[in-house]
Amino acid sequence: MKPGDKVIMQGCYEASKEKYKGxxxxxxxxxxxxxxxxxxxxxxxxxxxxxxxxxxVSQGENELG
Known part of the structure; x- marks a missing residue:
């Protein structure tokens, strides 16, 4: 993982919060x-x-929520 990479949270408390989901x-x-x-x-x-x-996040994947 390096600066500039795009990621989503998964398998943690924050990932289930509406504010951060997707x-x-x-x-x-x-x-x-x-x-x-x-x-x-x-x-x-x-x-x-x-x-x-x-x-x-792979190239082309967008924000889900």
Whole structure:
């Protein structure tokens, strides 16, 4: 995962929230280790987000909700 990649959240609490459901995010940092989890910064999201809950969006996929 690298800056500029497009991702959606999946398999986490945030992914089920109406506010974030199907939202396409842009990665804005390189991954780093935070307390044993690999995290990245997302544009428009405060704080690091675990990469294990992010799914890359293929070219052409749009925001779902």
């Amino acid at each position: 939202k396409v995010w842009t990665v804005k940092s390189e991954p780093w280790d935070l307390c044993g989890s690999e995290v990245v910064l997302l544009e428009g999201y405060s704080g690091g987000f675990a990469t294990e809950y992010l799914k890359p």
